[in-house]
Every structure is written in C-alpha cells, then in structure tokens.
Amino acid sequence: MDYSDADPSDGPSTLQLDLARRIIDRIRDAGLSVGTRVSAPELARIFGVSRSPITGALDLLVEKGVLQPMETRGLRVARDVSTLNLSEILPNSPIEDLYRQMLRERAQGALPQDVSEAELMPRYGVSRGIVRKLLMRFAAEGLAQRLPGHGWRFVDTLVGEEAYRESYEFRAIVECSALRTPHFKVDKDIAGQIRRAHERILSDPASRSGSDEWFRVNAFFHENLAGFSGNRFLTDAVRHQNNLRRMQESAAFFELPAERIEQSCREHLAILDAVENADLEWAEALLRQHLKQALEYGGGRDDND
Amino acid sequence: MDYSDADPSDGPSTLQLDLARRIIDRIRDAGLSVGTRVSAPELARIFGVSRSPITGALDLLVEKGVLQPMETRGLRVARDVSTLNLSEILPNSPIEDLYRQMLRERAQGALPQDVSEAELMPRYGVSRGIVRKLLMRFAAEGLAQRLPGHGWRFVDTLVGEEAYRESYEFRAIVECSALRTPHFKVDKDIAGQIRRAHERILSDPASRSGSDEWFRVNAFFHENLAGFSGNRFLTDAVRHQNNLRRMQESAAFFELPAERIEQSCREHLAILDAVENADLEWAEALLRQHLKQALEYGGGRDDND
C-alpha cells in the first residue's frame, strides 16, 4: 500500500484514512460494545505505526460520531459499528479512484497498452508525481512494466479464451501444488478470518451485490490458501493472478449473479473444512473442481459485454 | 530493468551500456564473423528502442575496438567476440553494484531489517532518488516492502537456506508441471538453439570460467523448456526465478566450478533428449533430479564467503 498523499490541501492523510477504516474493522471484529474505551498506544502497536497517525484517525472518527470523548480523558465507542457503511463515512482517496479508473479504461482498451507519463498527465489532469506513483503501483502488482527508453507497457490482458485457459491451468498447478507442499501448515488465525469473511457474505445478501466485497474475499481465500504452504513464491504467483483477474473483471461491467457467489462461497468453505481436517487430497480435488467451474464461468462467456 | 541514470556526469547512459552488452551477445549468438556489417535500425527494432541509444552503444563499442568504421559509411565487426570478456570491456553500472552491495550486506546482517531512506542516503553516499529506486527494485522483486508510515522492511529470509528451499520447491513445481501440460510441444528451432549453446559451452573451456555465459545458457534452457508448454504464465514464472537467482548469485560472488557447469550441461542435454523423444515422464524425472542437485549445491554452501 502506498500512503503518499495526493491531496496535500485538505484533511487527513491517506494513512490516517486507512487507519480509521482498520480501527473500525477492529472494533467490529473484536466485538467492542458501545462505551468501551479505546487506547491509542495499543492501536499504534497493533498497526505498527506511531501514535501520530493514530491520533489523526481517532480525531476523524470522533468527528464522524463513531467515537466520543469521555468526560475526563480518552475516547470510547459511541455507536454500534456493525451496521456502519464504511464508504459513506470515510471519503475515498482520489488517487484510489484514479487507479480504478485507469484499470477499467485499460481493460476496456480505452487506454493503449503502451503509454508515456507525459501522455497520462493531461489525460487525467494530475501531476507527474502522481502518474508515476500510479504506474509504479501497476508495476508492483505485475500489471505494467517500464520499457527501455521511454514509456510503460501494460501486460497483456486476459482477453480471449486462450488466455483464460492458460490462467486457469497456471492457477490449478500452483494452488494445487501448494496443498501438496511438505511444509503446508494451516494458520488457525487466518483460517478463522477466512471463515468469518465467507460466513458474512453468506449471511448478508447485500454484500453479494457489488462484486467488490466478494472479489476481496475470494482473493483473500486463494492467496492465503497458497500462503499455508509457507512458500512465498507460490503466494506471490497466486497474488499476481488475482491482480490480473481484478483488472479483467473491472473491464466488463460484469457482475456475478448472487447464486454463483453463494456457490463459490460454499465451495471455499468446503475446501477450508477439508484443509483444516488435514484431508489435503480431498481439498485438492475440491479445489481443482472449483477452479474448473470458474474457468467455465469466466472463459465461456463473451468478453465484450 | 530500470534505466534511470545514476551517473549524469560521465559517459554513456545505463541503457546504452546495457544495449552494448546485448549487441555483443547478439553478435555472438548470431555468429557474425569479423567484417560483417551491423545495422543500427535493425538493432533498434530488435531491442525495441529508437536509434538514439543504439547509436550511443555502437559508439562505445567502436571506442572499445569491438566494432570498426567502414571506409565509406557504417560499422562492421572488428574482432572475434567469442573470446571477449564482457566485464573487462564494459564498466558496470554503479547502481547495479550498489544493489548487489545492499543485498550482500543485508544477507550478512550488516544492514538492519528495517531501514529508512534518510538513513541509507549517507550510508551509501547517494541521493534520495537513487535510494528510492533501489528500494523499489527490492520491493518489485518481493525482497522488501514499504512500511505504513515511515521506512522499509526487508523480508525475513532474504538470502540463505530458507529462500533457496522455497525457490527450488517453486521451480520444481512450475517446471515439472510445464512438462505435463496437455499442449506441450517442442519447438524444433528453439531446441536446436539450446543444443548448440550447450555444445559450445562443453567444447570451449574458456566459456566455463566467468559464470556469466553459463548463466545465460542455463536461463535460456529453463525458460524455453517451460515455454514449450505454450503457457505464458509458466514461462513468466520461470523467467522471474531466473532473474532472482542471477541477482542473488552475483551478490554472493558465487562462482560455479567448471566441472559443476559441465555436469549441469550434460544434464540439460539429457533432459532435452528425453523431451525430443517425447518421453516426458523420463524428462520430468531427470529435471527433478537436476533441480535437486542445484539446490544442494546452492543451498548447502555457506553464504558468507
């Protein structure tokens, strides 16, 4: 994550915004009830930052009415956060929006495969620094690379049946192999996070509408399943595939039907069950089947809609 | 590859230096004999750049006596490049050296796991821009990441047994799976290139000294073997591993003994034989064995020498 600030003019920094989100997440996950006191140093320790940005984030949350100053000193939870809509309370970073816009335009072909920084500056009306930052983020995610000399090139998009087939084949190889790895070991904590996230999707029909939430949960599942192998290269490979698919899906305003999401969700949970029961052969069979269905669903459809 | 220039003061740019190397490689690979004419526009097309940096690279090669101006116009090969030692002729990019130095110091623990840009600037006596560039390169290769707030963190096991094990495991998975791919198909032309390159190594003892030549042949073999699968993601994964290994080995000043290179060479040829005979199971067994030996050779040694 890049916390450089695109908006030096107004308000809290990107880091503070992000911390505010994560603080809400934490209040929710830890199940802190209204009136519970929150401690800045503790949060700073948890998130690995100093108190400064935490203070900024807390101020923001006070301003938004999520937290409340106590009579004497300190802050406490002011309202039930479980029903809170994050995006309504906290503004989106403009640089994040720009990133998504570029991703979409590139996937749709509106943005050429080869671009120069100078060409993007006027196009999106931002400074070179920001253009550079965006491109470097694409590069970090394996979605673009610098060309020798001038310019940048986006990686080939996953258009066409052929690319889909290759992607599926690669994922099947990497993810299934991860399960067969000798050092494979389930991290109970992460497994719990995966399970809770999936159950929240299943229980809350609203979260199934915008594919966004589902995509995050989906990516989290596959990435961490590979992560149990303890092999960073396997994890990186899965993450890269996730990034590619994210670009692809942002192209077509394609939205998975709710029942498809629900099915995938259950498949994930079945795989997780098998993995936690140490029945890795069964897990692999399920995973292979799961990926195959994703291929049929994704590769079969027309990419131009 | 990042071609930004660390040395604005003197001489040819990093890109020009790199092109000069690749031009020599190409003269060698294409087997251009002394007196053959070289064309700037053609080289520009091949390497995907404009004529400007090619011109700079050619000037450099003229200066070093590799090329020679013809009587009328144009350039031609002035000497036999097969016996040429690249590193003697062309200076290394200082930024490249710095990268290796940092890698080495980090592996030895001389550099702490968490660092700040401001701390590295005086330490290596370079500007902030270069420090940033280096750190971002580490990040791009998965060797470091930005911390929220201030600073960067190197991954836990940057170099050492653990990293070697994971790398081996990953390569075994990816390369062996490539052989099992349904669309696997040998490109006769490329197979011929691989064979010839290996035979040249075996026949010419000099090419076994500086590991440089061997590394190229080695990388070419593995990358194209995976390439026969027709799956771009498998090929990319192998290429990525090659790049990582190149950096780590050069950082450790590691040089394979001639007999080890010779053995690897023969193993490669045996694998190639099996593949061309369509005996993929045997090829896979050989490949797995080959990789395992590479692991024992690379991972078993002390990293501090």
Add this chain to the structure above:
DNA sequence: TAGTGCTTTTCATTTGTACAAAATGCATTA
C-alpha cells in the same frame, strides 16, 4: 530501398527548496 548523420521535439530524471506528516520524547494526569 534501407542506412546514415544530423536536427528538432518530446520525454524523463535530477536537484533543491518548501512543506506536510510521522516518529519520538517528556511532562502531566487519571
């Protein structure tokens, strides 16, 4: 017709300064 040599234009890096934000330290308080 393709290559060379040169010029012009475009593009990207460098550098230095001003500024914003995070880290750190300390006195104070519950």
Add this chain to the structure above:
DNA sequence: TAATGCATTTTGTACAAATGAAAAGCACTA
C-alpha cells in the same frame, strides 16, 4: 502504571526549473 497532550525531531512528499537522454523527423547517400 499507562495513557494523554504537547513540543521537537526526523522522515518523506510536492513542486518547479534545469538538465540530459531518447524518440521522431528529414535530407542525403550508397
């Protein structure tokens, strides 16, 4: 004892002018 509020130091970002390098164009030539 640990959290808070505030001040100081450190770290990193934003911006703009200057510089250098690559791309693109053009006339000339073999």
